[in-house]
Amino acid sequence: MFVFTLCLFLWSWLSSIHGLEFRYHNSMEMELYLKDINRRFPDITHLHSIGQSVEGRELWVLILGQHPREHRTGIPEFKYVGNMHGNEVVGRVLLLQLIDYLTSHYQSDLLVTRLLNSSRVHILPSMNPDGFESSARDCMYTVGRYNKNGVDLNRNFPDAFESNTDRERETEVTAVMDWLKTESFVLSANLHGGAVVASYPYDNSNGGSELQRGQSISPDDDVFIHLAKTYSYSHSEMHNRNNCQDLQDFTQGITNGYYWYPLPGGMQDYNYVWAQCLELTLEISCCKYPPEAELPGLWEANKPALLAYMQQVHLGVKGVVTDSYGKPAQNAVVQVVGRNNLCPFRTDRNGEYYRLLLPGNYTITVTYPGHKALSQTVQIPYGPDAFSALTRNLFLQKSDYSASATTPLPLLCTTLGHTESNSDTLLPGVFTTLLLLLIQRLLLS
Ligand SMILES: *[C@@H]1O[C@H](CO)[C@@H](O)[C@H](O)[C@H]1NC(C)=O
Ligand SMILES: *[C@@H]1O[C@H](CO)[C@@H](O)[C@H](O)[C@H]1NC(C)=O
Ligand SMILES: [Zn+2]
Numbered sequence: 363m364f365v366f367t368l369c370l371f372l373w374s375w376l377s378s379i380h381g382l383e384f385r386y387h388n389s390m391e392m393e394l395y396l397k398d399i400n401r402r403f404p405d406i407t408h409l410h411s412i413g414q415s416v417e418g419r420e421l422w423v424l425i426l427g428q429h430p431r432e433h434r435t436g437i438p439e440f441k442y443v444g445n446m447h448g449n450e451v452v453g454r455v456l457l458l459q460l461i462d463y464l465t466s467h468y469q470s471d472l473l474v475t476r477l478l479n480s481s482r483v484h485i486l487p488s489m490n491p492d493g494f495e496s497s498a499r500d501c502m503y504t505v506g507r508y509n510k511n512g513v514d515l516n517r518n519f520p521d522a523f524e525s526n527t528d529r530e531r532e533t534e535v536t537a538v539m540d541w542l543k544t545e546s547f548v549l550s551a552n553l554h555g556g557a558v559v560a561s562y563p564y565d566n567s568n569g570g571s572e573l574q575r576g577q578s579i580s581p582d583d584d585v586f587i588h589l590a591k592t593y594s595y596s597h598s599e600m601h602n603r604n605n606c607q608d609l610q611d612f613t614q615g616i617t618n619g620y621y622w623y624p625l626p627g628g629m630q631d632y633n634y635v636w637a638q639c640l641e642l643t644l645e646i647s648c649c650k651y652p653p654e655a656e657l658p659g660l661w662e663a664n665k666p667a668l669l670a671y672m673q674q675v676h677l678g679v680k681g682v683v684t685d686s687y688g689k690p691a692q693n694a695v696v697q698v699v700g701r702n703n704l705c706p707f708r709t710d711r712n713g714e715y716y717r718l719l720l721p722g723n724y725t726i727t728v729t730y731p732g733h734k735a736l737s738q739t740v741q742i743p744y745g746p747d748a749f750s751a752l753t754r755n756l757f758l759q760k761s762d763y764s765a766s767a768t769t770p771l772p773l774l775c776t777t778l779g780h781t782e783s784n785s786d787t788l789l790p791g792v793f794t795t796l797l798l799l800l801i802q803r804l805l806l807s
Contacts, residue, residue, distance in 0.1 A: 382462040384657040386451060389419050389491045395458065396422050396487075403465045406430055406478060412486070413537025416510035419491040421537050426464050427482035434482075435682065436753065438716055439545045440675045441484040441639075442668075443538070443552040446515045446629065448493015449506035452647040452660055453553025457487040459661050460668055473669060480749040481675050484545070489534055489552075490515055501649035502556070509534055516552075517625065519632035522704055522774060523568040529627070538629070546710040547639035549675040549718065551593075552629055557645035558597075558605035559612040560590035565619035565628040565643075578620030581701040582640065585718050589642055589674055590616035596670035598663040606648035619643065636775065638707045640718055642671075676745035678719035679752045683709045683728055686760040690714070694730040694758070695771075705775030716751065726754070733758040 387395060400409040408430035411420040425431075433439065442460070444453030464483070467474040477483070488494055490509055497506025508514055509532055518535045531539070563586060564578035572578050580586065594600040594615030601615040610622075619625060633641035646664055649656075685691040690713025695706045698717060709715045717726075721744045728736040736758055745751040 381466065382458055384455070384459075384661070385654045386455065387458065389488070389495060392454075392458065392487060392491075393420065393422060396424055396461075399424065399461060399465055403468075406468055407465065412541040413533060415490070415492045415534055416532070417492045417495075419495075421486060421489065421491070421534065423484050423486045423541070424461055425482060425484050426461070426478055428479045430482065433545060433712070435712060435714060436680065436750075437480065437482055438548040438675045438680065438751070439482050439484065440672055441486070441547050441550045443486045443489050443550065443629075445488040445494055446490050446534075446552055447507045447554060447650075448490040448495075448509070449497040449500070449504065450553075450555035450650045451494060451497065452555050452650075452652065452657075453644075454487045454494065455657055456553065456646070456661055456664055456668065457485050460665075461485055461487075463665070473673075476749045477669065477672055481672065483672060484547070486538075489538065497651060499651045501651065516629055517627040519627045519629055520636070521566055521626045521628075522631060522635045523564070523566040523570075524626055539632075542633065542637040542639065546714065546716065547633070547637060548716045549589075549671075550633055550639050550641040551644050551671060552641060554643055554645045555647040555650040557610060557612075558600050558615065558648060559610070559622075559645045560593045560600065560616045561619045561622060561630075561643040561645065562586035562590045562616065563619055563631050563634045563641070565625040565631050567620050567624065573620075576621050577618040578624075579618070580634065581703050582634075582718070584720055585640065585677065586642070587616065588677075588720055589640065589671070589718075592674055593642065593644060593667045593671050596667035598666075600646075600667070608648075635704050638703075638705070673746045673749070674718070676749055676751050678717045678745060679724075679726070679740055679742055679754050680714065680716045681753055681755040682713045683715060683730070683756045683758065684713060685730065685758050686733060691730050691733075691758060694728050696756075697727050697729075699725040699727060705772065718751075726756070728756050728758065730758055732761055734761050 396409055400407050406426055408425040410423055412423050413421050442457055444457045445451060464474055468478055469475055492510040493506045493508060511532060513532050515532060515534055518532050563580050564572060567573045567578035591614060599605055604611045630641040630643050633639040647660055683691045683694045692709055692711050692713060694709045696709060696715040697706055707715060719742050721742050723739060723741050725737060725739050736756055740754055742752050
């Protein structure tokens with residue numbers, strides 16, 4: 363105990379003077395560091411675990427913000443996830459450096475202060491700590507990529523384009539899926555290595571209308587391209603072609619995920635389709651496990667991009683939808699005309715919606731049981747400059763008719779995204795959902 367306290371003290375003293383060392387910290391050291399940061403910055407940080415790895419390591423998430431412990435209306439939730447492939451370790455290092463930078467520059471640096479005052483930032487430095495501990499320090503090989511059960515976590519999520527619902531979910535994946543239900547995340551990135559490019563949804567396709575010229579195009583393609591370019595152009599090299607001197611030549615440092623290579627069960631599609639959280643896959647180093655001497659350079663190359671990307675959480679429009687009694691309306695369907703998301707975006711338990719959109723004019727429609735459909739046009743400015751999306755609260759009115767016109771949710775969304783049951787097969791899940799919808803409808807009408 364005494365030795366532990368002494369270690370903590372020495373660690374704390376050294377890191378508060380010199381900042382976090384540029385080296386690879388193992389899981390114990392990372393835990394020590396996160397606890398120390400949380401102790402030193404209790405006002406702007408909150409540390410919690412979202413679950414455990416197969417080998418029982420905690421999946422630590424540090425939350426940073428002016429109100430780190432709880433969501434506040436109008437403050438969007440942002441997240442970064444690193445190291446889901448255990449041997450792709452640069453993301454893990456950079457996210458710890460980012461934590462160091464954000465905490466040490468709050469109130470002294472204007473950008474950092476404005477970011478943390480206007481958004482709530484969740485950082486999971488390692489989604490696959492077991493893989494990390496078993497990794498070979500090698501640029502190319504895949505030793506350590508998978509979790510302890512030998513499963514690729516970025517192939518283990520439910521997929522919108524093929525039925526893999528009966529596949530067994532890994533504990534790290536379940537932890538992330540449950541995490542997504544606890545907050546309404548708006549924007550996210552997961553950090554990988556082995557290339558230098560910003561990849562955006564979709565990662566998969568079943569040959570439907572989304573498939574266009576070899577790309578799998580989502581309804582928010584314009585926003586995704588903007589987000590990917592924000593990262594690649596804020597990065598010192600990513601926007602250049604052919605960074606890794608290999609055959610991969612990414613124009614402007616971005617790519618549609620499917621166009622690069624089709625990938626079922628990926629995390630970014632899952633975030634976007636089911637959690638209405640726009641997520642990119644950021645490949646941030648040619649070498650997956652580079653020598654420690656290269657880490658400071660990688661931090662300098664990525665630092666402005668990591669910050670600029672966080673600021674994009676303020677794109678578009680946000681607000682609270684209230685029902686005819688003036689109460690926040692949960693699960694109201696908020697759609698942007700012309701964008702048919704596979705699962706329509708809905709308000710959360712606070713009645714809030716967030717919609718990342720580029721500047722321009724849009725029509726927003728809201729549908730909610732027992733209420734008149736609402737349609738409003740909005741003129742959206744560039745939110746990141748103001749560190750806030752346009753605020754547009756929407757007030758619903760009671761419908762004249764008892765039979766309410768509501769948009770039924772596509773089965774896909776209800777079966778996988780929001781029912782808690784871990785149904786073994788798809789069919790009972792569908793029936794349960796239909797039954798629940800029916801009961802809900804009867805109670806509401
Ligand atoms: C950030 O929030 C803190 C605490 O409310 C406040 O003192 C500070 O002035 C704010 N700074 C900026 C730049 O918004
Ligand atoms: C949006 O609408 C406003 C007001 O009607 C108009 O002045 C503006 O030019 C429009 N902007 C775009 C990009 O269409
Ligand atoms: Zn990877």
